[in-house]
Amino acid sequence: MQRIAYFGPAGTFTEAALVQMEAAGTVRDTVERIPAASPPAALDLVRNGQAEMACVPIESSVEGPVVPTLDALARGERLQIIAETELVIAFTVAARPGTSLEDVRTIAAYPVAAAQVSSWLSENLGHARIVPAASNAAAADDVAANRADAAVSTHLAARQRSLQILADEVADVEGARTSFVLVTKPGPPPPRTGRDRTSIVLGLPNEPGALAKAMNEFALRGIDLSRIQSRPTRTAMGTYRFYLDCIGHIEDSAVGEALKALRRGGGEVRFLGSWPTVVSGGCPPPDDTAVSAWLERLRRGDRTL
Amino acid sequence: MQRIAYFGPAGTFTEAALVQMEAAGTVRDTVERIPAASPPAALDLVRNGQAEMACVPIESSVEGPVVPTLDALARGERLQIIAETELVIAFTVAARPGTSLEDVRTIAAYPVAAAQVSSWLSENLGHARIVPAASNAAAADDVAANRADAAVSTHLAARQRSLQILADEVADVEGARTSFVLVTKPGPPPPRTGRDRTSIVLGLPNEPGALAKAMNEFALRGIDLSRIQSRPTRTAMGTYRFYLDCIGHIEDSAVGEALKALRRGGGEVRFLGSWPTVVSGGCPPPDDTAVSAWLERLRRGDRTL
Known part of the structure; x- marks a missing residue:
């Protein structure tokens, strides 16, 4: 368990x-x-x-x-x-069993969700009044407790409360x-799959060039960055924190070398994990295992090279 | 007007x-x-x-x-x-004139705001029930329309609706x-003040090194970046957009040269403005007007140098 x-x-x-x-x-x-x-x-x-x-x-x-x-x-x-x-x-519109769209006079919705389905609501439930709910799940609770006729909620929340689904996959923008x-x-991170992502938090002094230097450690090794986001730390004046995701696994030699170089460079490096990604985009870093082996063989004096 | x-x-x-x-x-x-x-x-x-x-x-x-x-x-x-x-x-807790904290049985609040003042509410209005509102401003409307006894709202919204302020500057985290x-x-942007910020949107191909190269254009010229944020464009596979703010004004020669270099490098550069910043942090870029003048004089063959 x-x-x-x-x-x-x-x-x-x-x-x-x-x-x-x-x-x-x-x-x-x-x-x-x-x-x-x-x-x-x-x-x-x-x-x-x-x-x-x-x-x-x-x-x-x-x-x-x-x-x-x-x-x-x-x-x-x-x-x-x-x-x-x-x-x-995408949202689910649900009601107590036996309710049809025409019966709906009040519809419970989390305000953020209501904004994301407002065109759908005005087309399909133009006659209903929106009752703000505390969350998507709370909107379903409001219907179960008879405080509203229907809810803008999630499919899961509707099923959990045995509500009847009036419309599914509702969203103004697809x-x-x-x-x-x-x-x-x-x-130990999950094993390398070849379609992995690695995430770190990088603490850098607020000096011109500090970030460019860090970026170069990835660029030099052919590693693709898939996310970068700066955050002022506000605790230490002039210090920035960066959230960086790159394509590749900490077991990839290129990624490992880049992390080592960042650490060596004096930046604060917090490893947040390597895991198989489901999000598309980016190429895995070049695997230089073969190149490293070639160098090793040269160093050992391999005459067959 | x-x-x-x-x-x-x-x-x-x-x-x-x-x-x-x-x-x-x-x-x-x-x-x-x-x-x-x-x-x-x-x-x-x-x-x-x-x-x-x-x-x-x-x-x-x-x-x-x-x-x-x-x-x-x-x-x-x-x-x-x-x-x-x-x-x-920080939020304002307001009610219809004549209401005291003890009278409050229901309190209208936008759910996001309610989460930010929940400790304050349980300490000061533990007996009151929260009624979700559609926005901070709508919470004040709910009180004006007698749908709730008090509202978690803004100071401005409470004043606009002639509500009585029960508590001001309410926030769990300061x-x-x-x-x-x-x-x-x-x-034309507002004139350079010496404490300016410049914002651009940079479109780059999703190639390892493209971002590092762009960062270097700032680093080389001693320009401090104050924000960087990546956004997958999703329209063109493998293309990223970056939101970059730097310290300095487009009239600063260092900033101007960096923008020219980015443009020359083939990136899509959208200028979002230069304006006097109120947010602290970062140093203005070195003003190389003097250095440029020195170079100009050398080129003209100035013998006094």
Whole structure:
């Protein structure tokens, strides 16, 4: 039995991401899911041993990086990302069984969600009044408790509360996606697959050229960066923190050498993990194992070369 | 009379930021404020001529960059940032006149705001039930319309609705700040002040080294970067967009030369403006006017050197 914390309450997109990872076999054991009030709170449950893992959102195609998640990974006891999954963000409109769209007079919705389905609502439920809800999951609770006729919620939350689904995959703009990661205490990363991603937090002095020098350590070794984001630390004036993701695994010699060079250069380097990516884009770094072997053979005086 | 669009409705933190810029003399003329439903919608009002300027949030110390604002600046007709201001994000608890804290049974709050003041609420209004509101401003409307006893809102929204302020500067974590920018159609940037910031959007092919090369153009010229953020464009596979802010003004020769070099290098460079910054951190780029003059004199054969 594995206890996995997630950004709750029950029925959030984060729980749906965790369900997807369980279905994909990413988590092997039976799972007890523990809701937490925020992504940082979910990570703290891993740090204090109340959960073995945490599932948290890390990047949205619309809103960008989930900065509270990244900040919580950058601070406190180090944790490691071991897997990721991506969800298409679309909503489910649900009601108590026996309700039809025409019956709906009030619709509970988390304001952020309401904004993402407002065209759909005015076309299909123009006669209904929106009742703000505290979260996507709470909107489903409001319907179950008879405080609204229908809810803009998630498919999972609707099913959990035995609501009837009136419409599925509702979104004004198609293709919004969010990626979620599974996080544990530090340990050996999952084996290299050839389609991996490595994430680090880099602390650098706020000097012209410090970042360019760090970037060069990746460029020199042919490593592709897939994310870079600066954060003023505000604790130490003039110090910046960078969240960097690169294509490749810490077991790839190019990636390993780049991390060593960053560390040697005096930057603060926090390793956040290497894991098989599901997000497309970028090429794996050139594997110089063969080249290293060639050099080794030259050094050993191999006459066959 | 200047028509200025802002991320509304009336009483949002964005309107408070605009009021602050008016008070500081950043906007000289009398102002007609036009609420828009989102930051991108406010920018579109400038593009289609319904407003001369727009005031939009661009970065939060807690949530990071406001990606929908940055994305809307990166796409469509080019716009330019001409000023910025920073607000401390703290809430106001307000009620209808004659209400005291003890009378409050229900409190309207935007769920995101409720999360930011939950400790304060449980200490000071532990007996009250939270009623979700559609926005900070809508929470004040709910109180004015007698749908809740008190609201977690902004100082401005409470004053606009003639509510009585029960508590001001309410925040569980002190020091949260958001910066807002004033945006217009392209034109000559405000004059160089020596404490300026320049913002660009850089389109680069997803090749190892492309970003490092671009960073070097700044590093070589001693220019400090104050923000860097990658965004997958998703339209063209393997193409990335970077939001870069640097310390300095486009009139600074170092900044001008760096932009020229980026343009020469084949990257897509969109200039988002140079403006006097209010946010601390970073040093202005070395002014090489003197050095350029020295070189010019050598070239002219000046014998006094």
